[in-house]
Amino acid sequence: MENLQGTVPRAEPFSADLLRGHTDTIVLGMLGNAERYGFEIYKLIRDATGGLYEIKEATLYATYRRLVKDGLVEASWGDETQGGRRKYYRITDAGRAVYHQNVSDWTATQRIINTLLTVKGTLE
Incomplete structure (x- = not known):
């Protein structure tokens, strides 16, 4: 659909800086229902936003290390039956508590x- 100037409007802009502060919560949410490997989480985030938002892999892997160090996520190596060896992450009970608190804080802030x-x- 074209606007009055005859150009196609671009997708709604957003501030990646606003999302960047919520990387831990986003990752914890991606682990809420299943154990996942690192690159799988990257793809889930990208696909969930239709490609509008991608977290740099280096940022994600730093996040994984921090979440493991803080006891919010556990990591384990998978087997090599499907190619290269993958590190899998799963949320802990402490991670679930932090996730729910962060979502509650975000909801209050948004309101x-x-x-x-x-x-x-x-x-206006």
């Missing part, structure tokens, strides 16, 4: 921001 953005007298 406050939405309220402030709709205050009468603000730009």
Whole structure:
């Protein structure tokens, strides 16, 4: 669909900086229902956003190491039946608690921001 200037509008812009602060929560959420290997998580994030957001692999692997060190995720090596040896990650009970707290914090923050953005007298 074209706009008045005859160009196709691009996808809604977003701030990757806002998402970057939530990498741990995103990864913990991806591990909520299943044990997954590192690159699989990368693909899930990319595919879930239709390719609009990709976390750099180096950032993800640093996140995995930090989450393991903090006891929020456990790591184990898989077998080599499907090619190269993969490291699998699974969320711990502590990780689930942190995930739920972070989602609760995000929901409260979102509610406050939405309220402030709709205050009468603000730009429209």
